[in-house]
Amino acid sequence: MRITDLERDRVPEAVALWHDCGLTRPWNDAEADARRALAGPASTVLAALAPEGALLGTAMVGHDGHRGWVYYLAVAPGARRRGTGRALMAAAEQWLRRRGAPKVQLMVRDGNEQAHGFYAALGYTDQETTVLGRFLDPALQRLKERQRTR
Numbered sequence: 001m002r003i004t005d006l007e008r009d010r011v012p013e014a015v016a017l018w019h020d021c022g023l024t025r026p027w028n029d030a031e032a033d034a035r036r037a038l039a040g041p042a043s044t045v046l047a048a049l050a051p052e053g054a055l056l057g058t059a060m061v062g063h064d065g066h067r068g069w070v071y072y073l074a075v076a077p078g079a080r081r082r083g084t085g086r087a088l089m090a091a092a093e094q095w096l097r098r099r100g101a102p103k104v105q106l107m108v109r110d111g112n113e114q115a116h117g118f119y120a121a122l123g124y125t126d127q128e129t130t131v132l133g134r135f136l137d138p139a140l141q142r143l144k145e146r147q148r149t150r
């Protein structure tokens with residue numbers, strides 16, 4: 001297994017993996033997320049590849065000028081519990097360290113208990129912080145508000 005930047009023409013494959021792993025949401029354009037991360041100077045999408053080239057997993061990593069963030073950590077269901085997730089997180093941490101980021105953090109959606117077990121094994125802890133947010137696109141914001149009141 002090797003870890004490298006995702007090739008741009010494999011973005012749809014990565015998005016399909018994120019979908020299979022339950023990481024996509026209708027209000028997020030995952031393909032645009034990946035393309036923006038690959039195009040920007042402060043972000044990338046790391047890909048874990050099998051020796052024959054199959055996409056085993058991904059991690060989108062970026063530095064916002066203050067802290068490092070990881071998104072879309074995903075390992076193909078048939079490739080789990082073999083250290084790929086751990087290796088992707090180590091590669092993301094190394095990517096951030098090289099860019100001077102003092103800290104890495106990430107968000108885990110409520111109900112994703114398996115992710116909590118995984119991150120705990122890697123030494124990640126609750127940062128005793130609540131994440132607040134709102135969509136900058138008013139149409140998306142209205143959609144989320146409607147969902148919340150349902």
Ligand SMILES: CC(C)(COP(=O)(O)OP(=O)(O)OC[C@H]1O[C@@H](n2cnc3c(N)ncnc32)[C@H](O)[C@@H]1OP(=O)(O)O)[C@@H](O)C(=O)NCCC(=O)NCCS
Nearest residue numbers: 021073074075080081082083084085086114115117118121
């Ligand atoms: C979370 C995920 C990336 C882990 O990938 P993985 O390749 O299976 O993880 P690893 O094999 O590197 O696991 C490293 C350690 O984490 C822990 N771990 C992994 N999966 C776990 C789980 N489901 N429950 C509890 N602990 C787990 C174990 O201690 C494991 O070591 P072990 O295999 O020696 O027991 C994978 O399950 C996944 O893609 N899940 C769906 C997407 C997702 O939820 N991503 C996170 C979004 S925040």
